[in-house]
Amino acid sequence: MSSGVKGSARSYDGSGRLRSSAQRQLRVVEVAGRLLVERGYAATTVADIAEAAQVSVPWLYKAFGPKPKLVKRVYDVLMAGDLDPVPIAERPPFQALAAETDPYAAVQRYADISRDLVSRMGPLAAVLLAAGHSGHGDITAIADTLGRERLWGATAFTDRLAALGALAPGLNVEGARDVVWTLISPEVYRMLVLERGWTDTSYERWLARSLTSALLKAR
Structure with a gap:
């Protein structure tokens, strides 16, 4: 009898519980992403999110932490598209971009990746940046982090184009980085797609054309 009980304990499968938590x-x-975009950062409480998501407030704090950590986690998951802890830079689209040797093809890949990312997290990023600029103390650090992350991505991409010898004459790496940083900003996506009604496909085509024209030397 004792042996049977121990065997059952060893064979316990917690995968269902893990799936439920995920x-x-x-x-x-x-x-949370929807509420934050609809209501803004200050007007969205942890209790609001818990109620709308049909989870308890204690569970929410245990799984995500206090509001600033919850919001940053929501942003990170939206950017990645899943809960997988694999860093963005190690995912297949970014690996393919890093291996691309044709600068024109690299720009197209980058535009595709940027559209994919900003379509998921752009509206939330715009809300968080606005909240940070408005002086909400607990969100300022997150807004600063979002800006640094975008700058890092723009720098990595322009460094790659420079290594390929593809930058337009007279354009240095710092200038190219600032152009990319501006064009991929969530504010630009918000203006074109959310305010002016562009489709994501139209946005991606515009971004690819704009990056090509601004960054690359003629073929």
């Missing part, structure tokens, strides 16, 4: 976390991310 599903709840994804539901929280979806709900």
Whole structure:
């Protein structure tokens, strides 16, 4: 009898519980992202998110932490598109971009990646940046982090173009980086797609054309 009990304990499968937790976390991310975009940072409480996501406030704090950490986690998951801890730079689209040797093809890949990222997290990023600039103390650090992350991505991409010898005459790496940093900003996406009604496809085509024209020397 004792042996049977121990065997059952060893063979316990917790995968269902893990799947349930992951599903709840994804539901929280979806709900929190929507509420933050609709209401703004200051007007969205942890209790609001818990109620809308149908989870308890204690569970939410345990899984995500206090509001600033919750919001940053929501942003990170939206940017990645899943809960997988694999860094963005190590994912297949970015690996393919890093291996691309044709600068024109690299720009197209980058535009595709940028559209994919900003379509998921751009509206939330715009809200968080606005909140940070408005002086909400607990979100200022997150807004600063978002800006640094975008600058890092722009720098990595322009460094790659420079290594390929593809930058337009008279354009240095710092100038190219600042152009990319501006064009991929969530504010630009918000203006064109959310305010002016562009489709994501139109945005991606515009971004590819703009990056090509601004960065690359003629073929």
